[in-house]
Amino acid sequence: MSRSEDLFKAAQTHIPGGVNSPVRAFKGVGGTPVFFKKGQGAYLFDEDDNQYIDYVGSWGPMILGHAFPDVINAVRSVLDNGLGFGAPTEIETQMADKVCEMMPSIEMIRMVSSGTEATMSAIRLARGYTGRDKIVKFEGCYHGHSDSLLVKAGSGALTLGEPNSPGVPASIAEHTITLTFNDIDNVRQAFAEVGNEIACIIVEPVAGNMNCIPPKEGFLEGLREVCDEYGSVLIFDEVMTGFRVALGGAQAHYGIKPDLTTLGKVIGGGLPVGAFGGKREIMEHIAPLGPVYQAGTLSGNPLSMNAGLAMLNALTSTPGIHEGLAAKTEYLTEGLKAVATAKGIPFTTTAVGGMFGIFFTDQPEISSFAQTTACDTERFGQFFQGMLKEGVYLAPSAYETGFMSAAISEEDLDRTIEAAGRVFDTFAK
Numbered sequence: 001m002s003r004s005e006d007l008f009k010a011a012q013t014h015i016p017g018g019v020n021s022p023v024r025a026f027k028g029v030g031g032t033p034v035f036f037k038k039g040q041g042a043y044l045f046d047e048d049d050n051q052y053i054d055y056v057g058s059w060g061p062m063i064l065g066h067a068f069p070d071v072i073n074a075v076r077s078v079l080d081n082g083l084g085f086g087a088p089t090e091i092e093t094q095m096a097d098k099v100c101e102m103m104p105s106i107e108m109i110r111m112v113s114s115g116t117e118a119t120m121s122a123i124r125l126a127r128g129y130t131g132r133d134k135i136v137k138f139e140g141c142y143h144g145h146s147d148s149l150l151v152k153a154g155s156g157a158l159t160l161g162e163p164n165s166p167g168v169p170a171s172i173a174e175h176t177i178t179l180t181f182n183d184i185d186n187v188r189q190a191f192a193e194v195g196n197e198i199a200c201i202i203v204e205p206v207a208g209n210m211n212c213i214p215p216k217e218g219f220l221e222g223l224r225e226v227c228d229e230y231g232s233v234l235i236f237d238e239v240m241t242g243f244r245v246a247l248g249g250a251q252a253h254y255g256i257k258p259d260l261t262t263l264g265k266v267i268g269g270g271l272p273v274g275a276f277g278g279k280r281e282i283m284e285h286i287a288p289l290g291p292v293y294q295a296g297t298l299s300g301n302p303l304s305m306n307a308g309l310a311m312l313n314a315l316t317s318t319p320g321i322h323e324g325l326a327a328k329t330e331y332l333t334e335g336l337k338a339v340a341t342a343k344g345i346p347f348t349t350t351a352v353g354g355m356f357g358i359f360f361t362d363q364p365e366i367s368s369f370a371q372t373t374a375c376d377t378e379r380f381g382q383f384f385q386g387m388l389k390e391g392v393y394l395a396p397s398a399y400e401t402g403f404m405s406a407a408i409s410e411e412d413l414d415r416t417i418e419a420a421g422r423v424f425d426t427f428a429k
């Protein structure tokens, strides 16, 4: 038995499923989760001393690789001052200024401790600001696990939303309208019927929770137009895309200005952080300036702020970092596709900046949730397990995006592509 297997067995005694977040349990790919003890640059090291090239990056924040020296030193530099005061600190203002400078649509920002809190709070703010209850989200997008967002569509686009987890009251779910990502006609139709009751649209500008699905041309523009027409708030959930697909996030990459933006992961440099921000006029409705309540004991925690600010400073002071990430991502996806094609494996990829998707399908392009769910997830599981044995750590689910880091070298990419070739060879057997 490996040490990971031992540890997983022990973990299950007191931790439900042995994990503190469900996707870690490997249910989507089979096998036993790997227990890690260390991350350094491009690599992860497990409890059995195996080394992996990491394409998960703690689900996004490790854009510069693990244990990036500036980030680690920033945390170290404040450790001895104490771990938190629940009172204002100067670093919070520096962080707020930095984010507002990097994402000009954000004129005011509030720090929270997770992406879930960020989206939950942004939705409350949008509802408080507009005085409306209904919200729109898209099937396949994930915005954390707050009650209003753990909702699936009813039988038709405009039927009442239904809880997609026990514990979410139907009376909350019914206010959530779930529409089709990349289908602007579907959105226009919904707004034509109940637009004046819709507080906000929340969207992942590049969907990263149904594998990686970029927006079709005109989709994000259409959302902007619809929100302007009906006085609804447009929320870009940039928890994954923020500072990753471009320095200014997906909103800079596609040139669309949302009213509110939610951020997470990345701005903590790996420590627990989230944030929401946007137009001053809307943000002024948040307590203590305005009547919409939102709070947090750990919000703006000095360790997280120092780590996150060091991360953002490193990103802004490294010219061409996002071009480099995009080039590496393209090299990887093109390389994987070439090997798959040569071996007769139906395979499609997507890529935006440092995010990528791999799909076992004969469909040449993937732009919808329906297409992603029609892919061969069993084959993905086989691929995942094969790559794991080859020392490559991919997200343990066919519905998660891949994450590139600046620490991954060309040699790592070549090793990954060669490993994929060997794994593809096992498919026919």
Ligand code: PLP
Pocket (backbone or CB within 6 Å): 059, 114, 115, 116, 117, 119, 142, 143, 144, 145, 204, 208, 209, 237, 238, 239, 240, 264, 265, 274
């Ligand atoms: N929004 C998006 C786009 C996410 O990908 C996630 C998490 O993966 C969240 C929100 C929730 O963030 P957290 O897990 O920090 O609560």
